[in-house]
Amino acid sequence: xxxxxxxxxxxxxxxxxxxxxxxxxxxxxxxxxxxxxxxxxxxxxxxxxxxxxxxxxxxxxxxxxxxxxxxxxxxxxxxxxxxxxxxxxxxxxxxxxxxxxxxxxxxxxxxxxxxxxxxxxxxxxxxxxxxxxxxxxxxxxxxxxxxxxxxxxxxxxxxxxxxxxxxxxxxxxxxxxxxxxxxxxxxxxxxxxxxx
Amino acid sequence: xxxxxxxxxxxxxxxxxxxxxxxxxxxxxxxxxxxxxxxxxxxxxxxxxxxxxxxxxxxxxxxxxxxxxxxxxxxxxxxxxxxxxxxxxxxxxxxxxxxxxxxxxxxxx
Numbered sequence: 001x002x003x004x005x006x007x008x009x010x011x012x013x014x015x016x017x018x019x020x021x022x023x024x025x026x027x028x029x030x031x032x033x034x035x036x037x038x039x040x041x042x043x044x045x046x047x048x049x050x051x052x053x054x055x056x057x058x059x060x061x062x063x064x065x066x067x068x069x070x071x072x073x074x075x076x077x078x079x080x081x082x083x084x085x086x087x088x089x090x091x092x093x094x095x096x097x098x099x100x101x102x103x104x105x106x107x108x109x110x111x112x113x114x115x116x117x118x119x120x121x122x123x124x125x126x127x128x129x130x131x132x133x134x135x136x137x138x139x140x141x142x143x144x145x146x147x148x149x150x151x152x153x154x155x156x157x158x159x160x161x162x163x164x165x166x167x168x169x170x171x172x173x174x175x176x177x178x179x180x181x182x183x184x185x186x187x188x189x190x191x192x193x194x195x196x
Numbered sequence: 197x198x199x200x201x202x203x204x205x206x207x208x209x210x211x212x213x214x215x216x217x218x219x220x221x222x223x224x225x226x227x228x229x230x231x232x233x234x235x236x237x238x239x240x241x242x243x244x245x246x247x248x249x250x251x252x253x254x255x256x257x258x259x260x261x262x263x264x265x266x267x268x269x270x271x272x273x274x275x276x277x278x279x280x281x282x283x284x285x286x287x288x289x290x291x292x293x294x295x296x297x298x299x300x301x302x303x304x305x
Contacts, residue, residue: 004266021242021246023258023268023269024220024268024270025238026268027221027261027265027266027269028222028225030264030265030266030268031222031262031264035264053237053238053239056238056239056240057239059239060239060240060243
């Protein structure tokens with residue numbers, strides 16, 4: 001019987017940790033997996049436990065980026081709802097470029113820390129995925145307070161409720177691409193830094 | 197006065213002190229879980245250890261691995277003088293809060 005957690009889950013963990021931290025942390029997880037979890041819970045549930053721990057590590061690392069990314073969308077929603085405008089061009093530009101900057105930075109930072117280009121793409125994906133959930137919660141929270149006719153009319157004029165709630169979720173692919181670009185620069189910069 | 201430690205930070209620091217020379221990631225995880233009486237996520241302990249190390253309250257160094265870890269190193273932690281001082285401050289703060297009250301509390305809230 002297999003006594004190792006899935007290799008792909010370990011590879012995923014590697015993307016979110018510094019190389020030196022990965023060695024000791026993955027050792028701790030492996031010891032817990034083999035010694036305490038696998039004998040009691042069986043292979044399937046032990047693998048599920050391991051994956052949950054990896055996701056926990058990943059979430060802790062990308063949560064600040066996800067919160068900032070979601071914050072951009074929730075702030076834009078609040079602005080459109082509470083201070084309606086007919087010219088959305090400037091607001092859209094600010095939202096778009098801030099989001100691009102955040103995803104590039106998240107990708108750069110993750111790749112710099114782990115030394116792997118793939119960490120950037122993973123950070124882009126995880127940031128957008130977590131931000132989608134946070135954004136829905138934030139938007140729903142605002143709607144709980146402001147849902148009178150003028151507010152709903154302003155929301156409809158700015159793109160509608162669907163767009164406000166689910167736009168971040170549609171940005172998964174751009175998130176991966178931008179994270180990967182940031183990751184490419186981050187991993188390259190790290191190599192250069194080591195070489196100097 | 198220095199920043200007061202959170203409950204989880206205190207639990208991790210006290211676990212390191214209790215474990216002495218055996219204070220590495222998994223042992224700390226188990227000790228904290230035992231003392232708090234609940235299952236604790238390894239990620240939460242790891243994040244706390246990193247934070248405490250960044251604050252200068254603990255130091256760490258890598259040690260040898262074991263077969264059950266497939267040879268991967270263990271990171272051993274020690275509480276530094278700042279950590280001891282922070283724990284003492286935390287204990288003092290709690291005692292100040294409770295001074296003059298009988299424990300356990302009884303009667304009407």
